Amino acid sequence: MDDEFLQGRLGERQSRNAMRDLRLTQGMVDFCSNDYLGLARRTLPPENWQTLRQGSSGSRLLAGNYPLIEKAESEIAAFHGADSALIFNSGYDANLGLFSCVPRRGDTILYDYLSHASIRDGIRLSNAQSIFFQHNNLDDVEKKLKSAQGRIFLATESVFSMDGDMAPLAGLVDLARRFGALLIVDEAHATGVLGRQGEGLLQSLGLEGDCFARIHTFGKGLGCHGAAILGSASLRRYLINFCRPFIYTTALPEISVETIREAYRRFPGMVTERESLAALVKRFQEAELPLEKLPSSTPIQAVILPGNARVKAMASGLADRGLDVRPILYPTVPEGRERLRIVLHSFNTVGELDRLVECLGAEK
Secondary structure (H helix, E strand, C coil), rough: CCCHHHHHHHHHHCCCCCCCCCCCCCCCCCCCCCCCCCCHCCCCCCCCCCCCCCCCEEECCCCCCCCHHHHHHHHHHHHCCCCCCECCCCCHHHHHHHHCCCCCCCCEEECCCCCCCHHHHHHCCCCCECCCCCCCHHHHHHHHHHHHHCCCCEEECCCCCCCEEECHHHHHHHHHHHHHCCCEEEEECCCCCCCCCCCCHHHCCCCCHHHCCEEECCCCCCCCCCCCCCEEEHHHHHHHHHCHHHHCCEEECCHHHHHHHHHHHHHCCHHHHHHHHHHHEEEEEEHCCCCEECCCCCCCEECCCHHHHHHHHHHHHEEEEEEECEEEECCCCCCCCCCEEEEECCCCHHHHHHHHHHHHHHHC
């Protein structure tokens, strides 16, 4: 089969030292996964584990709906103080589906410039006009709202996946009220981590009632797979009828849904884990480094090392010392803002963190 046409783009990426490869990292200290609370490392079998189906046999609208998944949706909605929840197979599917089918032609989507690729891809599939606003810049949001047309959707993440900073949600809620915009917040990197019970940033601020839709992803703090869109009963019904990534996808099996439920059962009691994680974040932020370190009060910590070659070399050197830290390359981040994306976890020890800081401190 002739696949020579693929080589041009691969060669271009190789010339920029931006080629991605899969690798295995068993036995290394984890400073890269999104398993913030260590739930992916735990065995979470319920008493009737062996009775749960490992396949759902179809999409939710055909053979794939069952009582346990609807029970889980009711529990998730109650935990997050929402009217309803609808489970998706991933956070990517949830964002792709929500943004592609809810905003219509004549509407406007305003989104933070640093929004995740899944939000951007969903927006690209929408017939609505889309306009980005400068990252976390409320003045720019207000300026863009004044010129927006039709029904306005205002989209952001609560915790940003590459910088680790948080959205000014109170300010965004105020602007959404003033301009009649519908706020959409992706809580992927806040779920389980932020809030007294791990409920996420928006809910911890008491602002959940001001949000049109929330996306809670399960592949991070929950340590499993899937996502849920929270909103009104009408939004749930609309997604069931018009959201293609929901309609045409085989449903998650019972064994996955029970893992999601077990994580939610554990969240309220994981106070020690969240406190340990917060202490590690504080320790890293206070550490002196000869490198630019972005301010962040979340588990995501970014150290800027401009240039793909330089940041890849640093990550490789850390791997040689048994520390699994991944480089984030251009074009994933802007050129000149390449970085080490360091992820802290409740199971990381102070000694492991200090060893990482020592290695980073040796960088010239």
